[in-house]
Amino acid sequence: MDTLELSLDHPLRSFRLSVELELGRETLALVGPSGAGKSSVLRAIAGLLRPQRGRVALGPDTWFDGDGAVDLAPERRSVGLVFQEYALFPHLDVRRNVAFGGRERVDELLERFRISHLARARPGDLSGGERQRVALARALARDPAVLLLDEPLSALDAHTRGVVRGELGELLAELRLPTLIVTHDFEDAAALADRVGVIVEGRILQLGAAAELLAAPADEFVASFTGANLLHGTARPGADGLTEVVLDTGGSAFSTDQAKGRVGLAVYPWEVSLARTESVDSAVNHLSGEVSSLVVLGNRVRVRVGPLSAEVTAASAERLALSEGGSVVASFKATASRLVPLS
Amino acid sequence: MRSPFAALLAVATALALSFLILPILAIFVDIPPGQLLDGMNDPAAVDALLVTLKTTLIANALILLVGTPAAYLIATNAFRGKAVLVTAVELPLVLPPAVAGIGLLAAFGRFGLLGGGLDFLSLSIPFTQVAVVFAVIFVASPFYLRAAISAFESVDATLTGAARTLGAGPARTFLRVALPLASGGLGAGWALSFARGIGEFGATIMFAGSLQGVTQTLSLAVYEQFDVNFDVALAIGAELVVVSAFLLLAVKLVPSWTRSSSPSITLSAPFASR
Numbered sequence: 001m002d003t004l005e006l007s008l009d010h011p012l013r014s015f016r017l018s019v020e021l022e023l024g025r026e027t028l029a030l031v032g033p034s035g036a037g038k039s040s041v042l043r044a045i046a047g048l049l050r051p052q053r054g055r056v057a058l059g060p061d062t063w064f065d066g067d068g069a070v071d072l073a074p075e076r077r078s079v080g081l082v083f084q085e086y087a088l089f090p091h092l093d094v095r096r097n098v099a100f101g102g103r104e105r106v107d108e109l110l111e112r113f114r115i116s117h118l119a120r121a122r123p124g125d126l127s128g129g130e131r132q133r134v135a136l137a138r139a140l141a142r143d144p145a146v147l148l149l150d151e152p153l154s155a156l157d158a159h160t161r162g163v164v165r166g167e168l169g170e171l172l173a174e175l176r177l178p179t180l181i182v183t184h185d186f187e188d189a190a191a192l193a194d195r196v197g198v199i200v201e202g203r204i205l206q207l208g209a210a211a212e213l214l215a216a217p218a219d220e221f222v223a224s225f226t227g228a229n230l231l232h233g234t235a236r237p238g239a240d241g242l243t244e245v246v247l248d249t250g251g252s253a254f255s256t257d258q259a260k261g262r263v264g265l266a267v268y269p270w271e272v273s274l275a276r277t278e279s280v281d282s283a284v285n286h287l288s289g290e291v292s293s294l295v296v297l298g299n300r301v302r303v304r305v306g307p308l309s310a311e312v313t314a315a316s317a318e319r320l321a322l323s324e325g326g327s328v329v330a331s332f333k334a335t336a337s338r339l340v341p342l343s
Numbered sequence: 344m345r346s347p348f349a350a351l352l353a354v355a356t357a358l359a360l361s362f363l364i365l366p367i368l369a370i371f372v373d374i375p376p377g378q379l380l381d382g383m384n385d386p387a388a389v390d391a392l393l394v395t396l397k398t399t400l401i402a403n404a405l406i407l408l409v410g411t412p413a414a415y416l417i418a419t420n421a422f423r424g425k426a427v428l429v430t431a432v433e434l435p436l437v438l439p440p441a442v443a444g445i446g447l448l449a450a451f452g453r454f455g456l457l458g459g460g461l462d463f464l465s466l467s468i469p470f471t472q473v474a475v476v477f478a479v480i481f482v483a484s485p486f487y488l489r490a491a492i493s494a495f496e497s498v499d500a501t502l503t504g505a506a507r508t509l510g511a512g513p514a515r516t517f518l519r520v521a522l523p524l525a526s527g528g529l530g531a532g533w534a535l536s537f538a539r540g541i542g543e544f545g546a547t548i549m550f551a552g553s554l555q556g557v558t559q560t561l562s563l564a565v566y567e568q569f570d571v572n573f574d575v576a577l578a579i580g581a582e583l584v585v586v587s588a589f590l591l592l593a594v595k596l597v598p599s600w601t602r603s604s605s606p607s608i609t610l611s612a613p614f615a616s617r
Contacts (some may be wrong), residue, residue, distance in 0.1 A: 048504045074507035087505040091523045099517070101509040242385050 002059025003341050004146050004178045010051040017051075017202035023146075023186045027172050029193035030204070030326070031186050037202040038182035039084070043146045045073035045180070058178075061176050063163055069276040080139030084151040086131045088123035095119040099285055101141030129160040132329040136171070147172075147179040152187050165191055184209075186226050186301045198222045205343075214268065219343045223266035229308050230266055230340075234257040235339060242284075244336055249307055257339040264340045271336040272310035274303060275329045276320055283331035294324050305330045369611040370551035370580045382578025387571075391564035395541070398472055398560065402479040406487050409535065413490030419503075427491065435485045440545025442445040442549060443482050451477065457549040474493035475558050483540035485587060490532020538587055553571055 004023040009016065017028060017037040021028065030038050041279050043049035047063065048069060056064040062146050063072045070269050073225075088097050094115055100108045109117040113133040121133060132152065139147065169192050172179055180216035189196045197207040198221070206218035210226075217223035224230045231247050235255075238244030242254045245265050253265055289306040293337055294317075301317040305311045308330050312320075322328065382388060407470075417428065435443060448458045449470045461468060468474050480593070498521050506516040544562045551558040553567055561579050568576040 043504075046408045046504075046508045048507065073512070074504070075512050078507075079508055081505070081508040083501055083505060085501070087499070087501045089502060089505075089520060089524075100506070100511070138509065 002061075002178075003144065004045070004217075005057045006041075006045060008041065008051045008054040008056075010040065010044065010049070010054070012040060014201060015201040017041070019199070019202070019204060021197070021207075023180060024179040025176045025178060026194040026198065027079045027181060027192055028195045029183060029189035030197045030199045031183050031189040032185055032199035033225075036199045037148055038184075038199055041181060041199075042081060042180065044075075045148060046079045047072060047077050052120055059310065078142070078147060079124040080142060080144035080146070082132075082135045082139050082150065082152055086135035087153055088131060088132045088134055090123055090139070093122055094126070097123065097134055098137045098141050102143060105140075105141055105143070109141055113137045120289050127158045127160070128156045129164055132156065132164055136168075140175075147175065147177045149179065149181040150172070151183055152181065153183070153185070165215070166186075166188040168192060168210040175236050190339060194207075196297050210336040214334075219267055219341050220266075223264060223338065223340050226268075228266035228268050229272070230264050231307055232262075232264055235261060235263045242341060245339070251287070251310055253337065254334040255339050256334050257337070259339040264342050266338045266340050267308070267332045267336055268331065269302065269309045269311035270277050272308055272311055272332045274310050274316070274320060274322070275331065276304070276327075278329045278331075281331065283333045285334065285337065286329055286331045288327065288329045291322055291324050291326050291328055294322060305329070370577055370584060373577055374574055378574055379578050380579060382572070382575040383582065385568075385572065385575040387555055387559075387564055387568055388579050388582075390576050391559050391561045392582065394472070394475070394556065394558065395445070395560040395562075398475040398479060399459070399537070399540055402476045402483065402532070403537055404561060405480060406484045406540075410484055410487050411522075413493060414488050415495050415521065417445055418492045418495030419500075419521075422596075429489075431487050432485055432492075435481055439483065440480075440543075441549060443546035444478070444549025445480060447477060447546060448476070469550055470552045470554065470558060472551075472558060475547055475560060478546040478550050479540040479543050482546055483538075484538045484542055486539050487529075487532045487536035490535065491525070491529050494528025494532065495521060497528065498524045531594050534590050538590050541583065541586060553608070564610070 005023075006019065006021040006023070008019045011017070017040050019037075019041055030041060032038055040049055044051045044054070044064070045149070049242075051064065053067055053255055055062070056068070058078065061072050063077050064070060073328065090101065092100065095106060097108065100111055110119055111138060115130060115133050117138065117206055118126065118130060118134075123134065132155070149168075154230060156164055162205075165188060172192060181189065181192055186196070193210065195207060196210045196213055197204045198218075199205070200215065200221055205221045206213055213222060213226055216229065220230060231245070231249070231253065233245040233247040233253070235243050235245050238252075238254060241256075243257060245253050245255060245263060246285065247253060247265075255265060273283065278288065287306055287308060291303055291305060293302075293304040294318075295302045296314065299309055299314050301314050301322070303312065303317070303322060307326055310330050318329070344390060349615070373380075380406070380594050434568055435609075438446075448469060451459055451461065451474075453462065453467065453469065468477065502524065503516050503520055505521045506515075512517065542562055543560070547553075547558070547560060548563060553559045553563040555567075559567065565579045565583070568579065
């Protein structure tokens, strides 16, 4: 299987898109806020955007090189691109939409994506989940060597989203094509991709397995984007080899990470535990305060205490009789807090 | 008695409608139907119908075949001076017909800009059927071009981009995606252009003359017969009313896939300021 090599340098409205990636038989997700240049990366690979400089190659085939010395037309690049709003042709029925990419495998694909019964329907009459399946079938009808997905789940409602995410994960595992997904949702990225790259203002800040990003976020932005609580403060050496962070909001917190000066202290909600009173336990960081919000997410409850979000099971929340406005102590271990440079 | 304001509205509406409908109705009821049909069989009317059919067919084929790709190119490319170019395309829309006629003579007439070259090729355009076709194209094609440019502009570039990534080259993308999606706007624009061409009078009479059987179209024949035989003029008028009504109906019923260019909107598109 060929490797997709990508190196781009292209000016966007307020920053330069500067990205280098190598993609084997794997799924890589670029995750970042909207306007970070994610879609431009996909468009440059597909040939819909001509970068100022760079190189796009699949194995021995160069698709783009230099300042345009080689620049293959989009129809000559073996790419399946699923657009954000799916970009189905409104004047063609489902069968013709899929057949637009290639006629040979239409029936097989309609079957594979469970849309055979919709063959005669127009895209305007389909639900979001059905449109997404049509878009995938159409992209695969061309038998592409590379799959590009632009926010494949963002056009779906919360309920459909979970189901479709599972199906998409199975599909990608089955295809084993070099696949590049762009999304603004870290959870989607972590669920679907082998590797996740966090991209901000045209640059990839950190690239690695989702677990690696969570375990060691490269900076403040990656930490908060992956869902961590972020407390700003000034680090200085503390007792027992721990680092003491004097928080801007008052008080101190301790971390086993080494740092000095201005830092962000990152701690994930699921590493924050809650108690009614400050108990004697192994956690060194305690913060007592009022519960400012309480959101039930299925069997989990997300509790906001001062600057921290804690995620506990619904059963624990019940046992502690948590309620908005009630007082509570949030605790996390020094080993669970990471010190990250401010960006 | 209802309020005076309601009465005023009713009177104004009645006045407007009857004033607009009366002359059209009069064409059909001024003389008995038999006489109207006889008028249509008058040699002058038959000749005019044939000339109109032939020149209209050729002019509209050229407008569609040349205008559609040109509009697509202009619509899908951003370039310096685009606004100026589009305005230049629109200029013949607002030009008085007599100015169009004198312009055509100045360009293609015997002593005109291209006259010498055409003379050399022993081609003489003025006062031939070619001149009728030229006049119709000059005054009518801007209606089509303007509507076609905005119809192609309103085709979502993501869809044409999707077609390309699915393996379609530029020509197939145009035929299978852009053209069908713009068809509503194209149809409406073409109907307007067709109507303008059928009614063309001023530029034609100056540049092509009014020679029965050669350059005398239905519109010109109405004017000439009104001196000679009023019944024939009415009969030709009736033919033109039927054609125009049919066109209007077609514009209203033309299907449209594009949300932004519903037929009623595109009908006014050529004049819409953007």
